Amino acid sequence: MSAQAERDFDAVYNDLFRDVYAYFHMCFGEQAAEDLTQEVFLRVWKALAAEKTPENWRAWVFRCAVNLKNDYLRRKYTQSGVQSFETMPMELSSGGTPADGEALAIQSALARLSGADRELLALKGMGFKSAEIGELLSLSGSAVRTRLQKAKRNFEISLETEGVQYA
Amino acid sequence: MHDQMLKKAVSAFAPTNAIMSRVRARISKMQKPISKATIVFLHRDAEKIMTAVFAKYEKTMQKIA
Numbered sequence: 001m002s003a004q005a006e007r008d009f010d011a012v013y014n015d016l017f018r019d020v021y022a023y024f025h026m027c028f029g030e031q032a033a034e035d036l037t038q039e040v041f042l043r044v045w046k047a048l049a050a051e052k053t054p055e056n057w058r059a060w061v062f063r064c065a066v067n068l069k070n071d072y073l074r075r076k077y078t079q080s081g082v083q084s085f086e087t088m089p090m091e092l093s094s095g096g097t098p099a100d101g102e103a104l105a106i107q108s109a110l111a112r113l114s115g116a117d118r119e120l121l122a123l124k125g126m127g128f129k130s131a132e133i134g135e136l137l138s139l140s141g142s143a144v145r146t147r148l149q150k151a152k153r154n155f156e157i158s159l160e161t162e163g164v165q166y167a
Numbered sequence: 168m169h170d171q172m173l174k175k176a177v178s179a180f181a182p183t184n185a186i187m188s189r190v191r192a193r194i195s196k197m198q199k200p201i202s203k204a205t206i207v208f209l210h211r212d213a214e215k216i217m218t219a220v221f222a223k224y225e226k227t228m229q230k231i232a
Binding site: 013018021025026033034037041104106107125152155 | 170172173174175176177178179180181182186187189190191193194197198
C-alpha cells in the first residue's frame, strides 16, 4: 500500500472512529462496539488498498457500519434467540469507558430504549439529516422523522426517570 | 428535545483514547504483509542425497573421535 493510502487511512480513522464506535456502542454495548468498529476500518483499509476512494467517506463508512450491524443482528437472532432490534438489550459500560455522573445517567436512560430508537438517536446526534438516515436505513425521510420524534419522546421520559435535565 | 442533548448522548458513548489506540494497533497488526517466506524445494532424489550427507557426516564424526 502506498504512503498516500496510509495517510488517507489515518485521516479517515481519526475523523470517523469516534462516531462509528459511539454508533455501535449505542446499538449494542462496549464489547461489540470494539469488534465491529475494527471490522469497519479493516474494510476502509481494504478499500484503500484496492485504490477505491469514495466521494464521501462518511457516507461510505456508515453504510458499512449499518451493514455490519445488520449482519451482527442476524447472528444474534440465531445464536441467542434475540427476537428483534426492538428488544435488543444494550450492555452498559463495565468500567472500560470512564464516564461522569451525567454521562452514566444518559447511558442508563438510553439503555431503556429499543435498539431501533437508540440507533436513530445516535445517527441524529452525529449530525445526519433525516434524508441521510433514511438512505442508510432504507426508510423514507418522513418515516425517519416520525420515528425520530417518537424516539426523542421516549428518551425524554427515560431521562426524566434518571433525573437528567434536558431542556 | 434539543439536538444538543443528542450530541451529549453520543459523546457519552465515545471511546477513550486507549480504545482508539488499541483498535488502531490491532488493525496495524492485520495490515502487515507477510514479510518472510520459506521456499522448500525437494529434489526427487532428496532422500538419497540426505542419506549420503548424513553417512558422510557420521564418518567424519567417527574420524574425529
